[in-house]
Amino acid sequence: MTILRVPDNLPVNTTDLDLTFNNITILYNGDFLHLVNLRYLDVSFNPIHTVQSSSFNGLSSLLRLEFNGHVLNYSEASMPVDIFKPLHTLTNLSMRSDISRFYRSPLNDLPDIAFGSLTNLRHLNIDTGPRTVFKSGFSNLTKLRYLVLGDTVAHGTSFSCGLGTLTNETLKGLMKTQITYIQLNGCSLQTFQRDSLKYLTNLTDFIMQGASLMKGDLQNIFKALTVFQNKSMSTVSITNLQSDSIYIAVGSSVHLKTLCPICVSHIDLDSSDIIFLDLQGVPLFNCPLIKCMKSINLRHNRISFGGLSILSFFFVPFFSNLETVDISLQRKLSVDEALSVHHGGHVPSPILLPLFLPPKIKSLNIAGISSNAGPLWDIKFLNGTNVQFLNLSYSGFRDFNHTLIGLESLEIFDLSHNDMSITSKTFFDTFPNLKQLRLNCVQFDNGFILQHGKGLFGQLKKLENFDLSDNDLVFLPSDIFSSLVTLRVINLAFNNLITIPDLTSLGKLNFIDLSHNSFTTLGNNYRKMLDKTAEFNNGLNLSLLGNTFSCDCESTGFLIWLEETSVKLDGGNYSCMDITGQMSYTKTVQTKWKAFQRYCVSGFWLIVSMGGTSFVVVTLISAFIFIKNKMKLKLILLRMIGQNIYPKKRNEFLYDAYIIYTDSIISWVFNELRIELETSGKIKLNLRDRDHVPGGCLADDILEAVRDSWKVVLILTEDFLKSDLAYFTMCNCLSAITLTTPQRLIIVIDHQMRIPTNIDFLLEAVPQRNIITVDIEATHTHFNYSGLADIILYEETSQ
Template structure:
């Protein structure tokens, strides 16, 4: 077992989110048997037989505990730098080769506990000059080579608990280290502790644990431990045989903590031991777990201890005490902390603690008390009172009389069913009240008047069914309120009024419905930072939107937990449920049985960083859902039945560095997805339905090429498709066959793309206008062929083709003259085109449904796409039918080069006349006359048209 204060230095298994690294490059990496959290490598519980070879060269710590490693070889850690801890505990190591740790020059801690080492060789720890902690507990070590610790000059803590050391001389190489502070050699079959076997000079040791050794003698004949502060002799001796031989009491004068629990010493020798400390600085004495023969004389030991004037902590745990008489502590006035827990105390005298005038901390948990002892009323100096795990069923208004100095009161796990309004009336400065796991049904007025300085209140695990208005209104200083695991179904408006300083509110595990969480319920909680309403019965109708969002007043809330609603989930998350939570940083909404999320769900939470919506049945999400979340950095999407993550590609998640999408139905991961997450450093895709074929080649190569993104447990990803690969590992498939095919495909694709680019550039620069013209001719030809046999009589005299910028002239001049004065019927696109019909069909029908086409040409006209199409269709009709159907009307002077895109029209203008609007100041009569003649001309051969045979401009 590990001694108090010295735990196995293993890295926590909890998730430690990795900081954002490179942003410009996205590459993947995965260790075959390990995970990495903030440069702490975790390889525990993977049935490893050797040290993994793919560990990065520089890490903070390496944890390979709980595996099947049997040997540490010389080159296992070559060229690696581990700064803090190497944890090799809980393996099957029987041998460590010399110089195996030679390269770990900066290592601070090494844990070899719970292995099968039998010997510490001369060169086992060579190179560990900066190591400060060494765990060798729970091995089979019986021999330590004399020079094995010679170079460990920085070592401060050594744990050799539970080994096979029989003689103190084996630890001499250790105790002589210049900076050694703590030595734990508990349970090693040591039968003698004699100072001459340790050293012949003073050593710096401050903590010495000799517990659970069958010591027959404890002998100090020289002052070799002048700095010893903590001495543990618990469970030492055998059948009352341990003898105490301390030549000079001053040898132990510096000891502050002494543990004699379960000590196998005779009553006489126990008295001698205690008397050795009467003139010392002993401050903490533990006399727990004394055997029945010794425990009956507990009053004798307490009486002796009363002469230790410096004593402030006295522990009498598990000593089979049933009753505390008046005289037990009669002579003991100095302790400040008294621990009587884990006894069978059911009664005590009213004056049992009268003499304890300095007592500040009293622990009486795990006893058989049925009420608060009257004796505690005499403890006016008490700060902490622990009465947990008893049988107290009722609290009286006078139970805490005279305890006005009480700061912490612990009453959890009793049988209290109600709280009277006056029960806490004397506790003016109480800061912590733990009364969870009782049977409280109603609060009455217990928190309406008193406890103005209370900061923490734990009422979880009771039977409260409702919270009424003002139940906690006197708790002005309260910062944490725990109401988890009650039976709360309703909360009145103003239920938490008065709790202006509350920062944590826990309401999980109740029977709260959506009707019970209203805005007015949480009003007044202006400083609330965390709210948990998980595991309740909150549900909403499909597509519901709330009239009064419940969290609207919680503008400073940072964390919201609503996961696991019972029994069937929330069904729907209203789009405005989070309205008002502008400071929210984290939300946990997993396992609430929702199938979709409205795109506006998170528009109220622009500062959200962590989003957990796992264990729902989404199949997909809309990218717009994430657009209001520019700071999102961690997303949990496991167990959602996703078959694709395309929605993440367009979600703009540039700051996300933690993505968990395990237990879904993903088959193929492409580069587009990974490149859409430029800051990703942690990716968990365990238990998906991967395809193990060429479709996943990019993903496999991305995982193998270590750089930025850790793909957790990628080497354990199993194939599901195709069926012949089912059960294989994704990273084990042969991708070489894919590489050849892909290379050839990439070559052909790249070559074709280059050729097309060159050809396109050539055609654009040299033939672009001819191609545009040919396109429109072909289009007009198609429409003309389609309608040639079904052509009806002309519906209009002329179709007017013009640009919208010339519309004022068309409406103000042309339309008034031709329709108003001359009586022609014109077709105008803004007036006569059929709504809903394709525009090209409207153009073609207008041209072929009119006798003539008037093109009102200007510079803007030539730049318009649709005007270009109209003139192309009209000119095609002219050239195809050889009929006089086209009238060109120029509003302004246009150089010939601007007509070059219309090659056939330019050619036509060279041999035929056209109309030009007179310049400013010129008379327009001749213009209108010529236009009238052109319109009156029938659809005859163009050679017979008198207008089109002239060579002079009109």
């Protein structure tokens, strides 16, 4: 229930009073008369249109007044001149409202006499209109330090800046104040005159974020700041500046000579459409800006650093107090650079290139300053002993078979989205104090990591956070992390991993991300290792989302582990292929656990009972038969105990065969294979480029096509094994072989392909009859299409 006026029965000792979001329209005389101990009062978001002259009588101790969301029109009728006289202790006042209500009758004059009574005020957040001028009454606010005129938020509601002009007279009434901070965020200024800030003689912080200039650009604001030459300022923040100048298409140039006489500690020019830094005329030995600057942010502009004169780099050592530099993510308007492609191998450095840094620099972010920075050099950083953060990501660097020295104190290093396919085995040895290493999508060679992974990162004894995500890694050395005993977070997401490195030596490990890899199960050795790590570390968080697991009888241990492990999983419910070859979830299988267990256990006990007659002979024969005809044998045995499971028929599927191929043989598939099998042989085929909806998820398309097809014909070529989804496709082809479809997979091998050993698991699971070797380039004379058609049409008998 909302109240209509200030309650009159509040305790005398009340110190904080919140009356927000009620329906009070008038503050009456004496409403707060007895609240002499009140320190904080918030009457925001009431439709207050009138405040009577003695409304605040009694508030002799009030320090802060929040009066936002009102509907006062700032006239003497709504705000009498003596309204604030009782508030001689007030230090903070916020009076912001919806300025759109002033469009017909602009708010130009604030009641300066009324505000002039607040002689102890330090912080003022006030409404303004398009041509508001602070008149002489505000000169009584001699202790005022903070002035907020720009966009602000109160109780989750935004209030916009109404100021439309900043002339030489706008702030004149504030000349006797002690304002050190002014905020003009979001102001849309038609005018920004050069001497508009000259009356704020004590200003140290100029904040103007998300504002816009109808005339002029960034340089106009710099010229207005020249009134503070030979003075010190803490912060100049002009970010996301919008300009309606006719020169907007070419951006702004920043002439540092303009700001040179001002001693500014922190400069933030983020997203201000800067295209050029002009250092011409800057007095190198007599520039307070260069000597005082501690941080500079130029990110999200359009600066081309390649266009700077080489003389510019001689300025670097003179920034004697500079600690933080951010020049990242420069937006170039160059099509050629955006379309550039990296080429070439290792390029030796002719010399050890010296690179000067400011003597106190701690943080350097140059991410994304180029899309093709090219080969790295052997570099010696001078004055780099204090550098703790270095970001070179998204910059198109390649050929890391080089050495960077002079950054021994570096703690955070980001090389993400560069090309590290060529990397020196000792590249990271010169960064012994690294705590965070980000190597997301750096195109590591898997063979190189397998052979040199432990040595490559072995010297990072203090590493805590390690990101190796999105690198197409299939295997990692089991001991790659063994010497990194301080690791707390490991990110291996978005790879193709099927193994997990040893984690038992990582006593501080808290989280490992294995999401979106190629795991179909976690073997007993991995489960024990994860449990041991969780026990030793008093907890372990593990992410497995995005992997498609196998929910068959062989995965029973894994399914039980998901329910019982002490490892903290990311939900514990993962997609999987069930025993029928259908997509399901691990939780779904667990809810039908008894039926699943009966299904898996029955075959085992039947084999045990039959083996009693002749243990040795029957065991050997059974093993041989089971290995060669695993699915068929299971089917026969289950029928013997009354399980009515029969092979699926061809007419139960939408397609007769799903053909899996790569783009390199698409012509043969459509011009020969399709004609022989489909046109002549009347076999209905599922072809990716004809039957799948363009733009869909490739993994989902594969799963759906396997499910809808009677047989799956996998054409193994060199290009297929190099594809991103090769391992995923082979695993799902194997998952298609079930009790009801034991002869489902047919493999066609290109005669010219060298068969790698890591696909033995696939070939061993397919009967020899279903494996065909052919020279694809000479298929019109050598390929036995009728033989392939017979295999596709072959149906298991329900014997």
